[in-house]
Amino acid sequence: MDINALVDFALVATNGGLGKASRASGRSKATLSRRIADLEDQLGVRLIERSARGLKLTEAGELLMARTEGPMNEVAEAMTAAREGLSIPRGHLRVASPVLFAQLAMGRIGAEFCAAYPEITLEVVAEDRVVDLVEEQYDVAIRVNPSPDSGLVGRCFAKDRMVVVAAPSIPAPPPGAVRQVPAIVFSTFQPTHWNLDEGRLVLEPVPRLRFSSFLTIRDAAIAGGGAALIPQSIAWNPLARGELVQWGMVSGVDASLWVLHTSRRLAAPKVRAFVEFICCHYPDASLVLTG
Incomplete structure (x- = not known):
């Protein structure tokens, strides 16, 4: 298949007509029309319907455009990069x-x-x-x-872990049976258990506060609103400052x-x-x- 014919087809399809494609590329309308006709002959299908109103892609033309637009852009970028030395991101x-x-x-x-x-x-x-x-x-x-x-x-x-934290004023429940705890949860929270440290402690969070932001959940936990399940990455500083206490790490939700x-x-x-x-x-x- 002639890659130039494919390029010219994409040019005409993108610009919506031979005239606009000709002005954008500097190539004559006759050349563009001939290239598209050659491509249609190679494929054995009509790609563009021509009428007094202009040009319209056929179903085959739309399919070809959808399948080739991305790769053609990649080729254009690669050629540009090669001309510019390939190593200059811009x-x-x-x-x-x-x-x-x-x-x-x-x-x-x-x-x-x-x-x-x-x-x-x-x-x-x-x-x-x-x-x-x-x-x-x-x-x-x-x-x-x-x-x-x-x-x-x-x-x-990068990877992160999920931890259950609470303010120091809230005592951590002892290991044993499933323990209910007042909790600060995400807005989309569904009833579940928090399995900490591979079963050492299993908690049943009872939502008291719901938020749509992990930062808001963390700040509510610092203020004593309840236990919270948050990314370890945003818990490190409050833990180091003593504003939060980590009750455990949740298994299987990295x-x-x-x-x-x-x-x-x-x-x-x-x-x-x-x-x-x-x-x-x-x-x-x-x-x-x-x-």
């Missing part, structure tokens, strides 16, 4: 991050990253929903315990943070640079957050 990098990680870590990481790569501008969007990298035009996503996705690749750069992107083979230099930078920021994979 351009706008858009990153999706969980709210907690963005609030407590991404400001510092972002500033250091841009200092290391002055030709990159960084945009970090903090939200806890799972974004579609392609549809929403993100280059990178940071996710906690991501589900397998054949369209994404990446690396685990949190792994991954940095993910869409390209398997031709990741842009800016994406490769960010992945390597954030992994090097946590060399021992230990997640230490402050705040």
Whole structure:
């Protein structure tokens, strides 16, 4: 298949017509039309319907565009990188991050990253929903315990543990039978047990306060609102200051943070640079957050 014909097809489809594609590329409408006709002959299907109103992609044309748009962009980026020496990360990098990680870590990481790569501008969007990298035009996503996705690749750069903590004024229940405890829980909490230290202590949390933020839950625990299950990374400082006491570590709910992107083979230099930078920021994979 003639790669130039495929490029010209994508150009016409993206611009919505031969005239606009011609003006955008500097190639004649006749050349573009001939290339598309050649591509249709090779595939044996119509890709574009021509009418007095203009051009419209056929079902086959839409399918071809959907399947080739990403790879064609990768090829274009790779060719640009090759012309520029391949090793210079540049351009706008858009990153999706969980709210907690963005609030407590991404400001510092972002500033250091841009200092290391002055030709990159960084945009970090903090939200806890799972974004579609392609549809929403993100280059990178940071996710906690991501589900397998054949369209994404990446690396685990840090891990966290979940601990049950409470203010020193609240006595820790003794080991034995399941113990009910007043608890501060997440808004989406469902009835469950907290199995601490592989069964040494089993707690039945009785919700008294519900919040949608781990930081708010932590602060309510410091204020004596009840026991709380929070990431160890945000509990370390209050534990060190004596504001909280750790009752135990919950088994089987570790949190792994991954940095993910869409390209398997031709990741842009800016994406490769960010992945390597954030992994090097946590060399021992230990997640230490402050705040």
